[in-house]
Amino acid sequence: MENGAAPTAPAVIVAIDGPSGTGKSSTSKAVAAQLGLSYLDTGAQYRAITWWMVTNGIDTDDPHEIAAAAGKPEIVSGTDPAAPTITVDGTDVAGPIRTQEVTAKVSAVSAVPEVRTRITELQRTIAAGAPLGIVVEGRDIGTTVLPDADLKIFLTASAEARAARRSGELKGADVNVTREALIKRDAADSSRKTSPLAKAEDAVEVDTTDLTLEQVIECVVTLVEEKRAGK
Numbered sequence: 001m002e003n004g005a006a007p008t009a010p011a012v013i014v015a016i017d018g019p020s021g022t023g024k025s026s027t028s029k030a031v032a033a034q035l036g037l038s039y040l041d042t043g044a045q046y047r048a049i050t051w052w053m054v055t056n057g058i059d060t061d062d063p064h065e066i067a068a069a070a071g072k073p074e075i076v077s078g079t080d081p082a083a084p085t086i087t088v089d090g091t092d093v094a095g096p097i098r099t100q101e102v103t104a105k106v107s108a109v110s111a112v113p114e115v116r117t118r119i120t121e122l123q124r125t126i127a128a129g130a131p132l133g134i135v136v137e138g139r140d141i142g143t144t145v146l147p148d149a150d151l152k153i154f155l156t157a158s159a160e161a162r163a164a165r166r167s168g169e170l171k172g173a174d175v176n177v178t179r180e181a182l183i184k185r186d187a188a189d190s191s192r193k194t195s196p197l198a199k200a201e202d203a204v205e206v207d208t209t210d211l212t213l214e215q216v217i218e219c220v221v222t223l224v225e226e227k228r229a230g231k
């Protein structure tokens with residue numbers, strides 16, 4: 001190095017996909033924080049556009065109406081893993097995007113090709129602009145959004161474990177109702193035509209059913225470090 005500065009590692013792109021409750025958000029945030037990378041929650045972006053549709057009286061059972069409105073909201077994601085943010089037209093929607101109503105409607109909205117094209121473009125721009133690299137979590141990151149990612153992880157867990165984790169978060173929620181809602185959403189996300197929830201051929205699958213969150217984080221950090229070391 002001419003000026004004696006330490007060489008910087010090239011930006012690393014990590015894609016983490018999987019169904020609901022497998023630990024994508026918790027793992028991705030922690031891995032990004034530990035490795036000094038940016039973090040992007042793509043589910044929050046689909047929830048944000050769904051929130052906008054609901055708030056603006058768009059019929060979420062009508063794909064044509066959704067498609068016609070898909071370009072209207074401006075969605076901005078903050079990518080600091082210690083404090084991720086999401087705004088729509090300047091309004092902080094971190095809370096409202098987690099309501100049961102948005103959760104029930106997000107699969108229908110995110111299945112519309114015009115919605116996916118718009119959000120995918122946004123995701124690629126954010127990933128390309130992350131100075132040291134980024135951990136991006138979702139459903140189609142390894143298959144469609146960032147097919148050239150340096151590392152692809154596909155998280156799984158039993159429906160029982162996932163429902164127990166989710167109902168632990170939603171205070172007072174019946175675990176059986178949560179389990180059924182989760183299975184229904186997975187089925188819709190996996191069966192849609194455009195960019196369904198799927199494991200990329202070259203993704204490493206990690207079953208988190210019997211692992212603690214700390215074990216999953218350690219596993220992914222090790223895989224990133226091995227990639228960086230060229231192993």
Ligand SMILES: Nc1ncnc2c1ncn2[C@@H]1O[C@H](COP(=O)(O)OP(=O)(O)O)[C@@H](O)[C@H]1O
Pocket residue numbers: 018019020021022023024025026027165166168169208211212213214216
């Ligand atoms: N391996 C694990 N063991 C136990 N609980 C976990 C594990 N991974 C995540 N959790 C918990 O499960 C819940 C859902 O995790 P989250 O990261 O939001 O999943 P996803 O983003 O895949 O929907 C959170 O409360 C989280 O703390």
Ligand SMILES: Nc1ccn([C@@H]2O[C@H](COP(=O)(O)OP(=O)(O)O)[C@@H](O)[C@H]2O)c(=O)n1
Pocket residue numbers: 019020021025042043044046047106107108110111137138139140141185189
């Ligand atoms: N890359 C992505 C991420 C999320 N989504 C959609 O957005 C929804 C919400 O994603 P999420 O990650 O917030 O869901 P949770 O697993 O956190 O409940 C999913 O059920 C999908 O319908 C998608 O289609 N593609």
